[in-house]
Amino acid sequence: MITFAAVSKWFDSLQVLREISFQVAQGEIVSIVGPSGVGKTTILRLIAGLIQPDEGRVEVVDAVQGYVFQEPRLLPWRTALDNVAAPLRAQGCSKRQARSLAADWLARVELAGFEHYHPAELSGGMAQRVSIARAFAVQPRILLMDEPFSNMDVELKASLLVLLQRLIRQLGTTVVYVTHELLEALQLADRLLELTPERDLREVELSDRAAVARAWLAKIQPLL
Amino acid sequence: MASTTAARESVPKGSDARGSGPRGSGRGPGPRGRRRRLLFGVAGGVAILVGWQLLSVVVNPAILASPVQTAIALGELASGSTLWIQVLITLRRLVIGLAVGAAAGATLGVVAGLEPRLRSFFEPFRWVGMTIPAVVIAVLAMLWFGLGDFTVMFIVALIVLPTMYVNTMAGVLAIDQKLVEMGHVYRFPRRLLLTEIYLPGVASPALAGLTLATGIGVRAVVLAEVLAAMSGVGHAFSRAMSYLETPKLYAWVVVLLALMAVIEFGFLRPVKRRALRWRKATE
Numbered sequence: 086m087i088t089f090a091a092v093s094k095w096f097d098s099l100q101v102l103r104e105i106s107f108q109v110a111q112g113e114i115v116s117i118v119g120p121s122g123v124g125k126t127t128i129l130r131l132i133a134g135l136i137q138p139d140e141g142r143v144e145v146v147d148a149v150q151g152y153v154f155q156e157p158r159l160l161p162w163r164t165a166l167d168n169v170a171a172p173l174r175a176q177g178c179s180k181r182q183a184r185s186l187a188a189d190w191l192a193r194v195e196l197a198g199f200e201h202y203h204p205a206e207l208s209g210g211m212a213q214r215v216s217i218a219r220a221f222a223v224q225p226r227i228l229l230m231d232e233p234f235s236n237m238d239v240e241l242k243a244s245l246l247v248l249l250q251r252l253i254r255q256l257g258t259t260v261v262y263v264t265h266e267l268l269e270a271l272q273l274a275d276r277l278l279e280l281t282p283e284r285d286l287r288e289v290e291l292s293d294r295a296a297v298a299r300a301w302l303a304k305i306q307p308l309l
Numbered sequence: 310m311a312s313t314t315a316a317r318e319s320v321p322k323g324s325d326a327r328g329s330g331p332r333g334s335g336r337g338p339g340p341r342g343r344r345r346r347l348l349f350g351v352a353g354g355v356a357i358l359v360g361w362q363l364l365s366v367v368v369n370p371a372i373l374a375s376p377v378q379t380a381i382a383l384g385e386l387a388s389g390s391t392l393w394i395q396v397l398i399t400l401r402r403l404v405i406g407l408a409v410g411a412a413a414g415a416t417l418g419v420v421a422g423l424e425p426r427l428r429s430f431f432e433p434f435r436w437v438g439m440t441i442p443a444v445v446i447a448v449l450a451m452l453w454f455g456l457g458d459f460t461v462m463f464i465v466a467l468i469v470l471p472t473m474y475v476n477t478m479a480g481v482l483a484i485d486q487k488l489v490e491m492g493h494v495y496r497f498p499r500r501l502l503l504t505e506i507y508l509p510g511v512a513s514p515a516l517a518g519l520t521l522a523t524g525i526g527v528r529a530v531v532l533a534e535v536l537a538a539m540s541g542v543g544h545a546f547s548r549a550m551s552y553l554e555t556p557k558l559y560a561w562v563v564v565l566l567a568l569m570a571v572i573e574f575g576f577l578r579p580v581k582r583r584a585l586r587w588r589k590a591t592e
């Protein structure tokens with residue numbers, strides 16, 4: 086479904102990815118964690134075909150993609166409703182059909198009543214939910230999510246995670262999910278990939294999730 | 310459900326701080342600040358009238374008519390049909406010339422913004438168009454097409470075109486590439502990229518360009534009418550000049566300013582407000 090074979094990527098003289106290899110099977114949910122600036126977003130952009138690798142090979146089966154960008158990336162001149170509707174129209178829906186579907190999805194991310202707000206009138210978390218609704222609405226076969234639940238409180242995050250899980254089960258969506266929150270990744274992911282500060286990609290064994298969580302908590306404990 | 314969500318969102322969070330803007334920086338005018346600024350604007354207008362009146366006392370009336378004389382001449386003009394006919398003639402030329410020039414400039418600007426090779430190709434044309442004095446264009450157009458309606462509209466269109474072109478092109482180049490990426494991810498067809506991303510993104514600089522172009526267009530139409538027409542406000546102005554009808558001359562100047570005001574407040578501002586409604590929230 087998604088294959089990275091010895092992929093390297095430079096930005097000018099800065100090597101961001103160093104011979105990264107991994108595969109994601111159809112319907113798999115893979116989480117990528119790692120510190121800031123290590124190249125997580127770059128991996129998603131490679132999968133989306135927005136950039137090309139300098140070395141190695143990226144293979145992605147041609148499929149409808151949904152992408153929750155790290156920032157909401159909404160059309161500032163369109164309402165929340167029309168932001169969600171636009172990709173549906175790209176898929177060939179009529180304007181009316183697209184809007185009615187879009188309204189459904191906005192309701193599902195708890196934004197009923199905000200259909201006619203412009204992005205500038207929404208809070209950061211609300212705008213991010215519009216972006217999530219937009220990604221789900223296209224019924225993607227591949228869903229790329231870049232820290233989708235930042236800016237959101239715990240309850241909202243939990244309800245969106247449930248929604249996400251349902252969607253994934255319904256559509257058999259392949260998910261690549263970038264997050265800083267290991268616990269979130271543990272809740273959702275089939276597999277966990279860690280980009281280390283040394284720019285290696287490491288697969289974290291998930292047979293004992295509790296142990297992984299404990300190790301994580303031990304790591305952040307000094308901060309508590 | 311919406312209300313619970315709204316309540317939840319209203320809990321102050323780091324990310325929500327962005328909405329509060331530069332409060333207290335003195336930029337945001339309260340109702341009082343706005344009224345005070347309006348007062349200063351009115352004072353400036355009054356200063357022009359007073360200065361004009363004072364000057365007209367000391368300067369030879371053959372050169373400078375007083376505001377009162379001008380008003381009387383204006384009244385005489387307005388009581389007959391000449392004024393309105395000339396204004397309509399000029400307005401028609403302006404609107405057609407402006408529409409053609411602005412549409413052509415905007416179209417070429419979009420094309421050039423999207424295609425670097427065409428941008429390079431158009432560059433010499435742009436340079437010539439922006440460098441050549443308006444009066445030279447007018448004289449050449451007279452040479453090619455003689456006097457009359459078409460010549461005036463041609464001149465207006467040609468003078469307006471480069472401004473519109475430059476502004477529109479700048480708008481296309483300033484398009485948010487992240488939004489374009491979003492469009493590619495969701496496989497927007499060309500048409501949708503245009504209507505959802507490019508055109509709205511360009512609308513604001515293009516409208517700024519249109520405002521500029523309209524100002525230039527009014528100057529151009531008057532210039533063209535003075536030189537290359539036997540009718541219109543510009544021609545009437547130049548005739549008043551030849552017959553040394555000084556109050557009338559100034560009356561035509563006032564007519565021109567009024568014409569510009571009508572265009573600005575009756576057309577440009579409402580269009581801008583409508584097209585950029587989504588921005589209100591940001592301001």
Ligand SMILES: Nc1ncnc2c1ncn2[C@@H]1O[C@H](COP(=O)(O)OP(=O)(O)OP(=O)(O)O)[C@@H](O)[C@H]1O
Pocket residue numbers: 096097099101119120121122123124125126127128155
């Ligand atoms: N378009 C670009 N041009 C130049 N450098 C870039 C570009 N995109 C990313 N980089 C660099 O690549 C590195 C990795 O960036 P990336 O956005 O993938 O990090 P990230 O892991 O997503 O970080 P974060 O968790 O902070 O979002 C950074 O050092 C960044 O400066």
Ligand SMILES: [Mg+2]
Pocket residue numbers: 125126127155231
């Ligand atoms: Mg990132």
